[in-house]
Amino acid sequence: MKKKSNLRTALGLAALLTTGMAPALHAEDLTIPVGSQADRNTISLPSNGMSQASVRQRWGNPKDIRGPVGQPPISQWHYADFVVYFERDLVMHAVVKRQKN
Secondary structure: OHHHHHHHHHHHHHHHHHHHHHHHOOOOOOOOOOOOEOOHHHOOOOOOOOEHHHHHHHHOOOOEEEEEEOOOOEEEEEOOOEEEEEEOOEEEEEEEOEOOO
């Protein structure tokens, strides 16, 4: 009987401490600067789903090709102002390169 009483007391104390500290917990807003990344609207980028042949026809040969790596195979085509990520033969995403100051 004494063990149950001690257990109830311990649980009650834990609950009291937990709810008592709740107002002290709060979220802090963090602001992280984007840097000098170019605006996506000022540059023509390949659209998701475009084929590698379409990208090559419109923007020419990339400066560098990396990959494919992994399963499914992901490759990167690096152009002067942006990088295109392909999953197999289709554009998955295009990213504007950060402008150097």
